[in-house]
Amino acid sequence: MAPTNYKALxxxxxxxxxxxxxxxxxxxEQEVYRFLHTMKGTAGTIGLSELSDFCGAQLERFAEDSxxxxxxxxxxxxxxxxxxxxxEETDSAVAEVTPLIEHPNAKESFIxxxxxxxxxxxxxxxxxxxxxxxxxxxxxxxxxxxxxxxxQPQMVIVDLQLPDVDGFQLVNxxxxxxxxxYLPIAVISEDDRMEYRIRSMEIGATDFLAKPLSMPFFNSYxxxxxxxQEAIVQGTxxxxxxxxxxxxxxxxxxxxxxxxxxxxxxxFTLVLIDLDHFKKVNDNYxxxxxxxxxxxxxxxxxxxxxxxxxFFRYGGEEFALILPDTKAQAAISLINRIRAAFxxxxxxxxxxxxxxxxxxxxxxxxxxxxxxxxxxxxxxxxQAKKNGRDQTVVYELSTIDLRRHLNIIIVDDDSLVRxxxxxxxxxxxPADFDxxxxxxxxxxxxxxxxxxxxxxxYMILLDGVMPKMDGLEVLNHVRSHYPDDNIVxxxxxxxxxxxxxxxxxxxxxxxxxxxxxxxxxxxARVQRLTMRMFN
Numbered sequence: 199m200a201p202t203n204y205k206a207l208x209x210x211x212x213x214x215x216x217x218x219x220x221x222x223x224x225x226x227e228q229e230v231y232r233f234l235h236t237m238k239g240t241a242g243t244i245g246l247s248e249l250s251d252f253c254g255a256q257l258e259r260f261a262e263d264s265x266x267x268x269x270x271x272x273x274x275x276x277x278x279x280x281x282x283x284x285x286e287e288t289d290s291a292v293a294e295v296t297p298l299i300e301h302p303n304a305k306e307s308f309i310x311x312x313x314x315x316x317x318x319x320x321x322x323x324x325x326x327x328x329x330x331x332x333x334x335x336x337x338x339x340x341x342x343x344x345x346x347x348x349x350q351p352q353m354v355i356v357d358l359q360l361p362d363v364d365g366f367q368l369v370n371x372x373x374x375x376x377x378x379x380y381l382p383i384a385v386i387s388e389d390d391r392m393e394y395r396i397r398s399m400e401i402g403a404t405d406f407l408a409k410p411l412s413m414p415f416f417n418s419y420x421x422x423x424x425x426x427q428e429a430i431v432q433g434t435x436x437x438x439x440x441x442x443x444x445x446x447x448x449x450x451x452x453x454x455x456x457x458x459x460x461x462x463x464x465x466f467t468l469v470l471i472d473l474d475h476f477k478k479v480n481d482n483y484x485x486x487x488x489x490x491x492x493x494x495x496x497x498x499x500x501x502x503x504x505x506x507x508x509f510f511r512y513g514g515e516e517f518a519l520i521l522p523d524t525k526a527q528a529a530i531s532l533i534n535r536i537r538a539a540f541x542x543x544x545x546x547x548x549x550x551x552x553x554x555x556x557x558x559x560x561x562x563x564x565x566x567x568x569x570x571x572x573x574x575x576x577x578x579x580x581q582a583k584k585n586g587r588d589q590t591v592v593y594e595l596s597t598i599d600l601r602r603h604l605n606i607i608i609v610d611d612d613s614l615v616r617x618x619x620x621x622x623x624x625x626x627x628p629a630d631f632d633x634x635x636x637x638x639x640x641x642x643x644x645x646x647x648x649x650x651x652x653x654x655x656y657m658i659l660l661d662g663v664m665p666k667m668d669g670l671e672v673l674n675h676v677r678s679h680y681p682d683d684n685i686v687x688x689x690x691x692x693x694x695x696x697x698x699x700x701x702x703x704x705x706x707x708x709x710x711x712x713x714x715x716x717x718x719x720x721x722a723r724v725q726r727l728t729m730r731m732f733n
Contacts, residue, residue: 205244205246207613207614207617208237208240208241208244208246208614211612211613211614212237212280212281215233216277216281219270219273219277220270222270223269223270224267224268224269224270225267225268225270225273226264226265226266226267226268227260227261227264227265227266227267227268228260228261228262228263228264228265229665230260230268230273231257231260231261231262231264232262232611232663232664232665234253234254234256234257234260235253235257235663235692236611236612236615236663237249237250237253237280238250238253238254238257238692238713238714239612239615239690239691239692239713239714240612240614240615240713240714241253241714242713242714243615243618243713243714243715244614244618244714246283247714248283249280249283250714252279252280252283253280254692256276262663307331307332307352307353307424307427307428308331308332308333308334308349308351308352308726309326309331309332309333309334309351309352309353309354309355309420310333310334310336310342310345310346310349310351310353310354310355311323311333311334311335311336311355312335312336312337312338312339312341312342312354312355312356312357312360312365312368313335313336313337313355313356313357313360313386314337314338314357314359314360314361315357316335316337316697316699316700316703317699318409319333319335319337319699320335320699322355322411322416323335324712325413325416325417326417326420327719329417329420329421331420331421331424332722332723332726334349334351334708334709334726334727335699335703335709336703337361337700337703337704338360338361338362339360339362339363339367339368340362341703342354342356342360342368343368343371343372343485344480345708346372346375346376347375347480347485347488347514348477348514349726349727349729350379350514350729351381352381352424352427352428353381353382353383353384353420353423353424353427354372354376354381354382354383354384355383355384355386356368356369356383356384356385356386356403357385357386357387358385358386358387358389358394359387359388365385365387366385366397366398366401369383369385369398369401369402369403370401370402371485371486372485373401373402374439374489375439375485375489376402377402377438378437378438378439379431380427380430380431380434381427382404382405382423382426382427383402383403383404383405384403384404384405384406384407384423385398385403385405385406385407386406386407386408386409386411387406387408387409388408388409388410390406390408394406404423405419405423407419431444431446432446434446435447435450437496437510437511439489439492439493439496439511440492440493440495440496440497440511440517441496441497441500442496442499442500442509442510442511442517443508443509443510443511444510444511445510445511445512445513447510448508448510448512448518448520451508451510451520452468452520452568452571452572453568455520455522455564456564456568456571458522459564464523465523465524465525465563465564465565466520466521466522466523466524466563466564467520467521467524467525467526467528467529467561467562467563467564468518468519468520468521468561468562468563468564468571468572468575469518469519469520469521469529469533469559469560469561469562469575470512470516470517470518470559470560470562470572470575470576470578470579471516471517471518471519471533471557471558471559471579472515472516472517472557472558472559472579472583473491473492473495473515473516473555473556473557474555474556474557474558474583474587474588475555475587476488476491476514476515476555477683479491479553479555482547482553483545483547483548483553484547484548487545487546487547490545491545491555492511492515494543494545495517495540495555495557496509496511496517498536498539498540498543499517499519499536502532502535502536502539503519503532503536504521504532506521506522506523507519507520507521507522508520508522519533525563526561526562526563526592526593527592529561529592530561530590530592533559533561533590534590537556537557537559537588537589537590540555540556540557541554541555541556541588542554543555556587556588557588558579558582558583558587558588558589558590558591559578559579559582559589559590559591560575560576560577560578560579560580560581560582560590560591560593561575561578561590561591561592561593562574562575562577562578562592562593563593574593575593576602577593577602578591578592578593579591580602583653584653602631602632602654602655603631603632603634603654603655604628604631604632604633604634604654604655604656604657604728605634605635605636605649605654605655605656605657606623606633606634606635606636606656606657606659606724607635607636607637607638607644607649607656607657607658607659608620608635608636608637608638608659609637609638609640609641609644609658609659609660609661609664609669609672610637610638610639610659610660610661610664610690611639611640611661611664611665612661613639615661615690615713616637616639619659619720620635620637622718622720622721623635623721623724626721626725631655636649640664640665640666640667641660641664641666641667641668641669641671641672641675642666642667644672645667645672645675645676650680652684654684655684655685655728656684656685656686657686657688657724657727657728658676658685658686658687658688659688659690659720659724660672660673660687660688660689660690660707661689661690661691662689662690662691662692662698662702663691663692669689669691670701670702670705673687673689673702673705673706673707674705674706676706677705677706682706686708686709686724686727686728687706687707687708687709688707688708688709688710688711688720688723688724688727689702689707689709689710689711690710690711690713690715690720691710691711691712691713692712692713708727709723709727711723
């Protein structure tokens with residue numbers, strides 16, 4: 199769809215709303231508020247910035263929850279102004295829509311900011327994202343720990359004043375894992391006494407920054423640290439926690455093995471391994487115990503693999519084995535011996551009762567293409583999980599349809615926003631899973647639909663203000679009725695004030711994206727947030 203069509207669709211939608219109002223003669227104040235809220239976000243998103251600003255200013259005149267009936271006559275000047283905005287918008291305004299296709303500053307790196315001050319965190323998020331660096335916010339240490347281990351950020355910023363534990367304790371808890379990934383940790387505080395600066399350095403923080411921050415310096419500082427972290431990671435080959443090769447080393451060895459197999463007419467086998475229900479280990483026993491499990495598994499692989507085999511930490515709790523000169527069927531006996539040995543290892547948490555961990559494995563033999571080798575091993579791993587976990591599955595041609603699903607659900611009463619976002623996602627073609635897009639015009643129709651399947655993954659993009667059922671009500675329903683390990687929720691909202699941000703994050707939102715937004719930015723953030731389900 200050409201950008202100019204979005205303007206026409208917005209004009210048509212506005213005319214339909216006004217016609218409905220005129221036929222009623224009176225309208226509830228809260229309906230006018232919702233209309234302006236939607237127009238503010240949508241107009242800004244498609245490049246009509248003046249119209250967006252006007253609607254934002256008009257919002258202050260109306261109450262969000264008021265059922266007071268307003269006569270249409272009192273709204274006619276305001277309706278005429280809105281209509282003139284649509285008519286008088288020039289082609290130069292439409293040209294601003296181009297970034298919907300590609301945000302020029304989109305990058306892979308992202309920051310985890312752990313700070314109880316939602317207004318401050320929002321300002322940092324806005325400033326850094328203008329530089330192309332995504333920011334994910336946690337308002338307390340518990341959420342911060344979860345996001346640190348599941349999303350694997352490239353940098354962590356921790357405020358000393360947190361509601362559950364102080365920032366020093368949190369840095370102590372994440373330091374070892376951060377060190378293994380060469381992550382910079384910045385401590386920030388309004389209290390910049392020297393003893394705090396010294397203690398921050400002693401427990402492993404990279405930097406100490408005093409509030410209030412100078413944003414020009416802070417933006418440059420963050421970009422500098424991200425560049426340094428990337429350069430260090432690119433120069434390392436091993437994961438400090440497990441002793442396994444890292445993702446870079448995996449890619450290097452895979453290229454070498456592929457080249458050798460083609461020259462020598464031999465084959466090799468790739469095994470992808472995922473520890474079963476590992477999130478429950480972290481939730482029930484804590485991340486340090488989870489690290490103990492990962493460390494023990496890495497040691498077990500090192501001891502039981504053959505001298506010629508390579509092993510790697512492929513993701514958070516996912517490992518890979520490359521077995522040279524080995525066919526897939528021959529790999530099964532080795533993997534099953536490792537699986538049996540690991541299942542017998544007892545681990546201890548806070549309780550006296552030991553617990554045990556199993557793993558699932560997907561096996562694929564190299565045939566033609568390196569890319570297909572990884573995809574096929576991932577398909578077999580997915581099937582092992584669907585079959586009940588704690589088992590090994592070998593990829594066969596007959597299992598070609600074994601692909602994971604990511605269901606992207608867009609819940610927004612604005613059909614134009616749904617079209618914009620859905621169109622952008624339709625261009626995303628991941629190699630190892632399939633995308634399914636579903637749209638809902640309101641929260642009620644979404645929660646009453648049979649949308650959930652336990653063995654699939656979901657990204658829900660949820661509008662904050664909708665008729666019938668508010669976005670936060672929908673969020674609360676999802677979090678109270680469904681598991682959170684395969685559902686990620688991001689709020690799409692024109693609200694950016696502190697109380698709304700706190701409410702959304704504490705209710706279980708994984709992220710929020712403020713309207714107006716770049717549609718490409720939404721895709722980039724979804725790709726980052728859903729990594730924890732596919733890595």
